[in-house]
Amino acid sequence: MADKPKLLTLQEISKAFGGVQALSGISFAVDEGVIMGLIGPNGAGKTTLFNVITGAYTADSGNIFLEGVSIRGKRIQDIVRLGISRTFQNVELFERMSVIENIMVGGHVRTRTGLWGAVTRLPAVRKEETALKARARKLLDFVGLTVAPDQRSGDLPFGWQRLLEIARALASDPKVLLLDEPAAGLNAVETERLGILIRKIRDLGVTVMLVEHDMSLTMNVCDRILVLDQGRMLAEGAPREIQSNAAVMSAYLGTG
Ligand SMILES: Nc1ncnc2c1ncn2[C@@H]1O[C@H](COP(=O)(O)OP(=O)(O)OP(=O)(O)O)[C@@H](O)[C@H]1O
Numbered sequence: 478m479a480d481k482p483k484l485l486t487l488q489e490i491s492k493a494f495g496g497v498q499a500l501s502g503i504s505f506a507v508d509e510g511v512i513m514g515l516i517g518p519n520g521a522g523k524t525t526l527f528n529v530i531t532g533a534y535t536a537d538s539g540n541i542f543l544e545g546v547s548i549r550g551k552r553i554q555d556i557v558r559l560g561i562s563r564t565f566q567n568v569e570l571f572e573r574m575s576v577i578e579n580i581m582v583g584g585h586v587r588t589r590t591g592l593w594g595a596v597t598r599l600p601a602v603r604k605e606e607t608a609l610k611a612r613a614r615k616l617l618d619f620v621g622l623t624v625a626p627d628q629r630s631g632d633l634p635f636g637w638q639r640l641l642e643i644a645r646a647l648a649s650d651p652k653v654l655l656l657d658e659p660a661a662g663l664n665a666v667e668t669e670r671l672g673i674l675i676r677k678i679r680d681l682g683v684t685v686m687l688v689e690h691d692m693s694l695t696m697n698v699c700d701r702i703l704v705l706d707q708g709r710m711l712a713e714g715a716p717r718e719i720q721s722n723a724a725v726m727s728a729y730l731g732t733g
Contacts, residue, residue: 482542483507483509483542484543484544485506485530485542485543485561485653486506486507486541486542487505487506487540489503489504490503490536490541491537491538492534492536493537499522499525499708500525500526502539502709503522503526503705503708503710505703505713507653507684507701508684509682509684510679511679511684511685511701512679512684512687512698512700513684513685514688514689514695514698514701514702514716515527515687515688516702516703517704517728518706518729520707521706521707522705522707522708523688524657524688526705527563527655527657527688530655531553531556531557531561532548532551532553532555543559543560543653544652554586557649557651560651560652560653561651561652561655562583562651564639564642564656564659566657566661566688568635568642570630570631572629573629573631574629574630575626575627575628576622576624576626576629576630576633577614577617577626577627579630579641579644579645580617580641580644580645581609581648582645583644583645584609584612584649585609612648613626613644613648616644616648619644620641620644620647620674621670622637622640622644635663636667639662639671643656643659643674647683651683653683653684653685653686654684654685656686658689658690659687660690660691660694661690671694672694672698676698687699695716696716696719696720699716700715701713701714702714702716702719704725706728711725
């Protein structure tokens with residue numbers, strides 16, 4: 478019997494912006510059920526890589542496979558439907574919408590009637606809406622947000638907005654969740670809780686990719702770590718291996 482394909486595989490991905498080669502021939506594979514950290518100095522190409530995986534940018538060359546099926550060139554919403562969702566470095570919520578509505582938006586890719594059906598409020602979609610709302614409430618609990626579901630999202634403290642964005646990303650029922658600097662702007666207690674939440678997400682069976690500058694969080698929660706430097710892959714391994722890798726130290730400290 479043929480081997481099951483890896484959950485996510487990148488083959489020779491390159492992307493340039495004008496004269497800047499943001500990514501050069503990036504190849505790696507992510508196993509199902511792991512937390513994979515993606516680290517590297519500023520400008521290494523981490524966010525560009527997330528943008529290429531999620532379809533915000535199309536790679537200049539190379540290919541990306543989700544469970545063996547190419548997703549290169551697909552539209553963002555089709556990639557979400559196939560099972561990849563994300564959060565952003567600068568939280569991107571619908572600030573005027575309520576907490577519960579923000580999460581429901583994330584779930585609409587999985588409904589038969591979609592967002593338009595919800596807007597028109599046809600009787601046929603009310604049942605679907607009720608189910609979506611119930612699931613959104615469960616996700617609120619899951620990420621540990623104890624707020625009124627009808628509270629306006631833009632009024633939440635920043636750390637809570639980050640949790641809400643994670644709940645919205647989970648509402649599309651992803652196989653892979655990409656978290657772009659989820660600890661940025663969080664205090665020490667919030668960061669510790671975030672680490673616990675990321676593990677809980679992995680334990681649900683969701684594979685997590687994490688871009689994060691907080692090294693203690695990264696080293697604590699990640700099963701594997703991939704290091705980028707100036708658009709190239711510098712190293713890949715378990716946290717312990719990465720911490721003692723001379724090339725990685727040199728890229729971070731600017732020595733060697
Ligand atoms: N839309 C864009 N237009 C032009 N250049 C870009 C664009 N996006 C990224 N770049 C450039 O590509 C390179 C990689 O940027 P990217 O944001 O992916 O790095 P990063 O590792 O996420 O950095 P940071 O840790 O600072 O967020 C940088 O030189 C950046 O200036």
